[in-house]
Amino acid sequence: MKTLTVDLGARSYPIHIGQNLLGMSELLRPHIHGRQVMVVTNETIAPLYLDSVCLNLGDFELATLILPDGEQYKQLDTLNSIFTALLEHRFNRGCTLAALGGGVIGDITGFAAASYQRGVAYLQIPTTLLAQVDSSVGGKTGVNHALGKNMIGAFHQPGCVVIDTSTLDTLDDRQLAAGLAEVIKYGLIRDAGFFGWLEDNMESLKARDKETLARAIERSCSIKAEIVAADERESGQRALLNLGHTFGHAIETGTGYGNWLHGEAVAAGMAMAAELSVRQGWLPVDALARTEALLQRAGLPTRPPETMDAAHFMSLMAVDKKVIDGGLRLVLLTSIGSAVVSADFSTTELQAMLEMRTRPECA
Numbered sequence: 001m002k003t004l005t006v007d008l009g010a011r012s013y014p015i016h017i018g019q020n021l022l023g024m025s026e027l028l029r030p031h032i033h034g035r036q037v038m039v040v041t042n043e044t045i046a047p048l049y050l051d052s053v054c055l056n057l058g059d060f061e062l063a064t065l066i067l068p069d070g071e072q073y074k075q076l077d078t079l080n081s082i083f084t085a086l087l088e089h090r091f092n093r094g095c096t097l098a099a100l101g102g103g104v105i106g107d108i109t110g111f112a113a114a115s116y117q118r119g120v121a122y123l124q125i126p127t128t129l130l131a132q133v134d135s136s137v138g139g140k141t142g143v144n145h146a147l148g149k150n151m152i153g154a155f156h157q158p159g160c161v162v163i164d165t166s167t168l169d170t171l172d173d174r175q176l177a178a179g180l181a182e183v184i185k186y187g188l189i190r191d192a193g194f195f196g197w198l199e200d201n202m203e204s205l206k207a208r209d210k211e212t213l214a215r216a217i218e219r220s221c222s223i224k225a226e227i228v229a230a231d232e233r234e235s236g237q238r239a240l241l242n243l244g245h246t247f248g249h250a251i252e253t254g255t256g257y258g259n260w261l262h263g264e265a266v267a268a269g270m271a272m273a274a275e276l277s278v279r280q281g282w283l284p285v286d287a288l289a290r291t292e293a294l295l296q297r298a299g300l301p302t303r304p305p306e307t308m309d310a311a312h313f314m315s316l317m318a319v320d321k322k323v324i325d326g327g328l329r330l331v332l333l334t335s336i337g338s339a340v341v342s343a344d345f346s347t348t349e350l351q352a353m354l355e356m357r358t359r360p361e362c363a
């Protein structure tokens with residue numbers, strides 16, 4: 001087992017990464033407040049992993065809540081059902097929630113913890129690659145609104161993150177690829193060496209080689225931990241983690257939540273951001289080619305859905321959170337391994353990129 005730390009002073013917390021960690025309650029115990037624990041999961045994950053997590057927590061007042069599965073349930077009604085369960089079980093301000101699942105369960109459980117009785121403790125036990133490399137770390141929690149992705153939420157850091165890499169055995173290939181999108185993102189924004197390592201190891205990752213996956217998870221978490229420690233509330237460099245997300249969120253909202261996976265939408269979004277960066281003259285064209293090639297080898301899309309046109313993108317992006325004071329800000333690349341947040345790009349080039357990418361591909 002490897003342990004990393006998200007360094008946030010008094011709110012610092014460990015990220016444990018290893019195989020078969022689910023039953024190791026000693027990793028969770030130091031971070032459980034009070035006697036009451038509610039494990040929140042969904043109907044897909046519960047039959048696979050809920051028993052392992054609960055097995056050694058029998059000495060607590062333990063409750064479980066099984067939510068329906070899907071991005072379309074990451075919304076206020078589901079959040080309310082968590083509050084109802086907590087109140088029905090008479091959970092008090094000293095209780096602890098544990099999120100067992102992918103990013104949807106992590107985001108919604110974290111937000112429930114942020115707001116129940118003005119804030120209670122919670123733990124992250126991520127079971128998708130995407131959640132293990134990204135959403136479980138950093139304390140961004142929330143739900144979607146019909147008009148915009150992740151529009152309602154809070155910053156609330158977990159007490160610990162336990163990443164059991166064995167849970168990836170039951171994840172399907174499409175979900176694994178979606179997680180690889182965020183892994184590739186870290187290489188693009190921060191670490192050219194890691195990007196090169198991903199180019200060398202993509203086949204092993206796709207084949208789920210345990211050691212290679214563990215290394216990718218560790219490097220991803222350490223980059224995320226470093227960025228979050230430096231800029232917890234996203235007043236600066238944390239925004240770089242949104243590479244591809246402005247376009248990606250537009251795709252997720254535009255196609256209806258749950259149709260395109262978050263990682264797939266981000267993959268297409270990163271290719272779009274890379275193309276705009278090239279059009280600006282900020283990124284060499286071969287870097288765009290390497291980005292697209294690696295995404296494709298991971299099994300990810302590099303173009304948006306055919307059902308969306310440039311105008312649809314522009315209207316959806318207008319509600320994106322990175323629109324500050326009326327100006328759209330995008331994360332763009334200056335090389336593989338470095339990115340900038342900028343409002344200083346040409347709208348004509350943005351428009352041209354959108355037109356080009358949304359045009360049906362020639363056979």
Ligand SMILES: NC(=O)c1ccc[n+]([C@@H]2O[C@H](COP(=O)([O-])OP(=O)(O)OC[C@H]3O[C@@H](n4cnc5c(N)ncnc54)[C@H](O)[C@@H]3O)[C@@H](O)[C@H]2O)c1
Pocket residue numbers: 042044045048069070071074101102103104105107127128129130131134135136137138139140141150167168169170171172175178262263
């Ligand atoms: N908070 C953040 O910083 C942050 C960062 C990135 C993404 N996100 C959010 O994360 C969400 C996407 O997360 P996701 O990709 O994990 O999707 P998800 O939570 O929907 O999980 C994907 C699917 O895999 C299933 N599943 C989970 N673990 C499994 C396992 N071990 N075996 C078999 N099936 C399993 C789930 O039930 C679901 O059907 C989006 O809502 C996105 O906005 C948040």
Ligand SMILES: [Zn+2]
Pocket residue numbers: 134182245262266
């Ligand atoms: Zn993401």
